[in-house]
Amino acid sequence: MKLGSLLSVASGVAWRTLHNVFTTPSLLFPSLMFPLFFFTAFAGGLSRIDQVPGFDFPPGYTAFQFVFALLQSAAFGGIFTGFGIARDFEQGFARRLLLAAPRRSGIVLGYAFAALARWIVTAVILTTVALLAGMNVGGSGIELFGLYGLALIVNVAGTLWATGVAMRFRTMQAGPVMQFPTFMLLFFAPVYVPLELLEGWIHAVASVNPATSLLETGRSFMAGDPTDVAAAFAIAIGLALGFAVWALRGLRSAERAA
Amino acid sequence: MSALALQIGYLARRSVIRTFRQPASVFFPFVFPFALLAVNAGGLDAATDLPGFPTDSFLAFALAVPFLQGALFATMNGGTDLARDIQTGFLNRLGLTPVRGVALVAGQLAGVVTMGFLQAVVYLSVGLAVGVDLESGLAGGIVLILLATTIAASFGAIGAFMALRTGSGEAIQGLFPLLFVLLFISSMNMPRNLIEIDWFRTAASINPVSYLIEAIRSLIITGWDGQALALGFGIALALGVCALAASGFALRTRLTRT
Numbered sequence: 398m399k400l401g402s403l404l405s406v407a408s409g410v411a412w413r414t415l416h417n418v419f420t421t422p423s424l425l426f427p428s429l430m431f432p433l434f435f436f437t438a439f440a441g442g443l444s445r446i447d448q449v450p451g452f453d454f455p456p457g458y459t460a461f462q463f464v465f466a467l468l469q470s471a472a473f474g475g476i477f478t479g480f481g482i483a484r485d486f487e488q489g490f491a492r493r494l495l496l497a498a499p500r501r502s503g504i505v506l507g508y509a510f511a512a513l514a515r516w517i518v519t520a521v522i523l524t525t526v527a528l529l530a531g532m533n534v535g536g537s538g539i540e541l542f543g544l545y546g547l548a549l550i551v552n553v554a555g556t557l558w559a560t561g562v563a564m565r566f567r568t569m570q571a572g573p574v575m576q577f578p579t580f581m582l583l584f585f586a587p588v589y590v591p592l593e594l595l596e597g598w599i600h601a602v603a604s605v606n607p608a609t610s611l612l613e614t615g616r617s618f619m620a621g622d623p624t625d626v627a628a629a630f631a632i633a634i635g636l637a638l639g640f641a642v643w644a645l646r647g648l649r650s651a652e653r654a655a
Numbered sequence: 656m657s658a659l660a661l662q663i664g665y666l667a668r669r670s671v672i673r674t675f676r677q678p679a680s681v682f683f684p685f686v687f688p689f690a691l692l693a694v695n696a697g698g699l700d701a702a703t704d705l706p707g708f709p710t711d712s713f714l715a716f717a718l719a720v721p722f723l724q725g726a727l728f729a730t731m732n733g734g735t736d737l738a739r740d741i742q743t744g745f746l747n748r749l750g751l752t753p754v755r756g757v758a759l760v761a762g763q764l765a766g767v768v769t770m771g772f773l774q775a776v777v778y779l780s781v782g783l784a785v786g787v788d789l790e791s792g793l794a795g796g797i798v799l800i801l802l803a804t805t806i807a808a809s810f811g812a813i814g815a816f817m818a819l820r821t822g823s824g825e826a827i828q829g830l831f832p833l834l835f836v837l838l839f840i841s842s843m844n845m846p847r848n849l850i851e852i853d854w855f856r857t858a859a860s861i862n863p864v865s866y867l868i869e870a871i872r873s874l875i876i877t878g879w880d881g882q883a884l885a886l887g888f889g890i891a892l893a894l895g896v897c898a899l900a901a902s903g904f905a906l907r908t909r910l911t912r913t
Contacts, residue, residue: 438839441855445845449701573683577690584694590701599697 403500410494410507414481415514428477428515432470432523436462440530443589451594456533456620463527464544464615465588468608470523471552472579474516478508479559479575486567486651495655505560505644512556513549520548535621543626544618547611550633555579557640564647567654586612607632662754666762673736674766684728684774688721689781695720699844709846710876718782719872720843722803723864725774726810727834733767734814734827741822741909750910759910760902764811771807775800782875790878799874802887806867809895810834816898819905841865863890 418424440462447458454461485491491504498504528534536544559575566574586608587595595603603609614629675681696714703711710716740746749759779796783789789796817827840858842850842865850856859865870887873880 434836434839437855438836438844441852442840442843442845442850442859443699443702444855445705445849445851446699446702449704452701581690584691584698587698588694589698594701595698596700597697599694599700602697 406503414511475555662758667765670766767811812898
């Protein structure tokens with residue numbers, strides 16, 4: 398019974414969120430365009446970087462940047478869903494939802510389902526564009542499954558992070574609080590060149606940045622030479638679990654304020 | 656003092672005060688460009704090893720970008736403020752007074768120009784503080800600030816036109832991805848002659864933002880490059896004049912007096 402009401406709330410919230418997103422171009426396009434645009438700008442404009450001495454990524458620079466764009470789209474897919482949650486609070490819908498839902502944790506689950514479905518659409522489009530652009534894929538089917546699985550967990554983590562922020566601040570003005578740390582975490586990883594080619598402070602920061610492990614393992618999947626898989630999945634799952642606690646405590650904060 | 660100057664003065668004062676009263680209008684234009692500069696300068700330093708790269712410091716090469724990003728933020732903030740004036744009816748009430756259209760646009764741009772000037776001074780100061788050598792010397796620094804302020808004013812005029820044309824803050828926010836694309840599909844991260852992908856090099860060569868960046872960059876890493884400066888100032892002024900003329904037409908429709 399408890400599980401049934403949880404799933405009932407989750408499916409209702411997910412359906413409404415997806416319906417809103419897919420029928421409102423101004424909500425849909427930014428989350429589709431941003432990863433495509435980063436991929437195009439980096440893979441197109443910086444392709445000569447693969448000629449830098451020491452750069453060694455056999456599938457080429459397009460594939461190198463695709464992995465970053467995929468993980469970025471996953472994380473930001475969650476952030477964009479967080480914007481929707483904040484908007485729901487601003488418009489009063491979320492308060493009514495809190496009153497009506499028999500199992501309120503289903504609200505968080507519903508937003509997470511919606512973010513996942515939304516990201517899957519983005520990932521399909523991004524992958525199609527990358528393949529049309531001539532991306533070489535070195536990994537096998539299982540390795541690519543690992544890459545997309547990793548990105549999926551990153552999407553869940555991003556959604557739960559943004560959900561926690563949205564439920565605490567309950568205003569669209571919290572958008573930068575969701576975006577900025579995520580942006581910094583992703584961009585202080587080896588975005589343009591492998592970790593070995595980074596020098597100075599950025600190398601020191603990237604070496605301890607958990608996003609580095611996700612990115613490097615994702616790229617190793619793409620190259621067909623998986624490395625540090627357990628560590629990357631442990632980090633991704635750890636982030637998702639940590640942010641699940643963060644999101645559920647945010648829900649409690651929203652309940653107290655409702 | 657003439658009535659026109661008085662009108663411009665009052666509206667300019669209001670515009671400047673309003674800009675600085677909004678933390679988000681001040682914080683992000685100053686912080687975000689530096690974050691991206693730090694990321695790019697650290698991550699792409701290896702690109703200076705490419706044969707033909709014009710400098711051995713990617714930080715110096717990339718320092719031109721914050722000036723354009725700052726102008727971009729100025730466009731968004733200035734346009735959003737004017738759109739809010741339209742949405743709240745302030746512009747209509749202003750239309751009941753003898754205020755002239757030129758005073759309204761010029762006054763509105765004052766906040767953008769002030770922000771553009773301050774941003775340019777801060778970006779240049781930080782650049783010099785972290786070890787960038789200005790090849791054009793002190794006079795080049797003054798020209799750089801002048802050019803950056805001119806670009807901010809021109810971009811601000813584009814924002815004003817969009818606001819007057821649409822009367823919607825949301826539409827102005829929708830302009831952001833387009834302007835961001837113009838920034839990234841340019842010679843922002845790589846000299847045009849080193850861009851390997853043909854279509855990207857062509858797009859960057861057509862994109863006026865490339866020439867604005869290259870004009871600023873020339874003062875930092877080359878010295879005095881008459882052609883780059885002429886193109887930079889020429890394009891900035893042409894954009895500004897066109898946007899102001901378009902704003903004039905849009906304003907006439909918006910402020911139809913009965």
